[in-house]
Amino acid sequence: MRNFALCLVAAAWLTMVQSAPQRAEEPIAIISQESNIEPDGSYNYNYETANGIKAEETGTLKKATSPDSSDVIIAKGSFSYTSPEGNLITLNYAADDENGFQPQGDHLPTPPPIPPAIQKALDYLLSLPPAKRR
Template structure:
């Protein structure tokens, strides 16, 4: 989870065009950490970057795993082409990091014949599936 947050900050820092030695002011910045592990933070910069996240501690779904942080948040910035990029995301132990945004490419739909074959394979007991 820490890696995701660090990667997010690096991506945001590199997203906005900046001239040499150009200082970008922090317009607002808030952070709150509770004793139960829940937290929230947000910030906005002078060049239009905004980000916020809320998270809480949750019991892991697997008995052999430590508690996990469940988080949801968003960030936005203006691309070098002038397009406003807006991302919302959730992150947890079940689905991992899942981002949504209008500019994120989506895969084409699975062809009907292939989906039918996959559904059939999944309907078989595990012992009858090839490769088991």
Template sequence: MQMVIVLLSLVALAASAPQKPADQAVAIIKQDFDQQVDGSYRYRYLTEETGSLKKASGPDSSDVIIAQGAFSYTAPDGTVINLNYVADDENGFKPEGAHLPTPPPIPPAIQKALDYLATLPPPPPSRN
């Protein structure tokens, strides 16, 4: 299910990139697809995504596909946008790029409280 969400996220991300009018379609200069018997794959269209199998941690320990890739495009203001990503069933879609917002640092007082809470024993089970 998460892989479907990851794929839909990639489609949404690609669709949100600046689009050219239909009469200015960009030609695909190079396109390759290599599917292996074990389920691993490689797509290439002036960009690249690779997939590999990995044993999932947890009780079911089934194989999961890890997709890694990158793409770039030029924003309307002329800035070149580069995005690298890793996606799998365990951790979801994790993009990286200088253009992506980052969270502010945790204030020292809050970090101190979080560190203290991490040292406490777990609460007893609820008896509802």
């Protein structure tokens, strides 16, 4: 699960970098950059570029609670950039072994509201004992 969460973070970062507007002939300066990796596996990094891209992430090691499990990294971070339309895009995220990758941002699509009749039926089903829900 750790690798899956890290792959999702990497994919989100790659999408952000690829969609940032820039000219191929002009290198973009890195204004600031810091990173730190601890012996226990925890880490943090952050950077900012001259074209307004910013990112930061902190990862902490969560020790396995049983011999059958492996240690996992819990990551939290964010990145932001300006879209081609001039809008500031910010994505905050958390990634862990229990909930996976959890992005949050005003630009992300949201589902439509559940119709009242459907919500009433769902509430009724949840009120039944577990054996009768099938």
